[in-house]
Ligand SMILES: [Fe+2]
């Protein structure tokens with residue numbers, strides 16, 4: 001059969017324009033496939049690496065209620081990573097290759113997880129702001145064009161709201177506590193506010209792939225639109241806590257119907273992306289160690305499975 | 319380097335008694351027993367199911383989307399398979 005690439009591409013775009021999902025076995029442009037492998041795996045890696053800064057505090061949670069909540073939240077993030085890796089694998093990349101790309105630094109993960117969690121309040125700030133930012137991005141992605149990715153997002157979004165609520169409740173408890181506790185909460189907000197805004201990625205002018213991503217409905221909103229949405233939601237939430245967002249330029253703009261906010265330090269963003277954040281080495285080191293030290297377990301489980309199969313075959317033959 | 323990657327399994331969940339099993343997603347596991355255990359942890363942490371099926375992905379046979387026309391289109395012009403095709407008087411009840 002003669003396949004006309006232009007026809008395939010225009011049929012593909014027509015399906016997307018009609019709001020249809022693209023499924024693994026459907027024809028897709030190579031660039032669509034590659035972009036998705038990169039984006040979905042980066043998203044999955046963020047879930048997996050994202051367990052590290054929070055896992056750091058599980059054993060030091062102030063009480064059992066907080067401990068079970070945080071433990072369940074971190075376990076969810078492991079699940080999110082697995083949903084996303086599975087979605088990426090439908091595009092023809094293996095799980096081992098995905099890990100290889102993470103471990104060799106070829107694949108990225110969200111730069112927010114390269115910041116340290118210095119106090120218990122940071123865990124509250126992460127649930128509130130980092131999961132809050134992730135929710136805004138992920139709600140948009142439930143309508144993304146690639147079916148397996150969109151379905152993973154639906155499942156993830158159902159689980160995320162507990163993450164944000166447990167974080168916000170921690171912040172609320174600290175803010176209603178002693179002056180020292182409230183100061184801890186303020187300090188956590190001071191450190192996590194700007195990195196949270198950076199989570200939405202570079203400004204639209206500096207984001208060359210946005211146009212294509214919108215045309216293919218990989219994204220339905222631009223980085224700046226999502227960032228604005230986040231700021232508009234977070235400001236009143238900070239007010240309820242009685243905390244001050246560390247941005248002197250932050251103010252309501254009646255005309256735009258949005259909050260104006262100050263400039264983001266993009267140098268810092270790019271430094272962290274390039275591997276020079278405070279925890280890049282530690283995070284990646286922890287992942288590589290877990291993978292390497294788990295190798296004998298993976299091999300043993302596989303050998304056991306093969307041995308069982310061989311026994312079954314032998315029994316059938318006799 | 320790991321010798322062999324654990325195979326991929328597809329997971330199906332029956333959400334409550336009386337409903338059919340539905341595809342939930344996939345995972346890696348060395349054998350069927352581990353696939354069920356992992357499926358429980360990955361897909362039913364919030365009482366999403368009362369029954370799980372797992373099947374190794376390589377055993378699933380699927381239609382090819384390139385052949386969707388010949389497979390599914392023949393049903394498109396068979397309106398007589400639907401109740402609305404049959405014209406009955408308005409006053410007729412319970413039908
Ligand atoms: Fe998550």
Ligand SMILES: [Fe+2]
Pocket residue numbers: 077131134160163
């Ligand atoms: Fe989360």
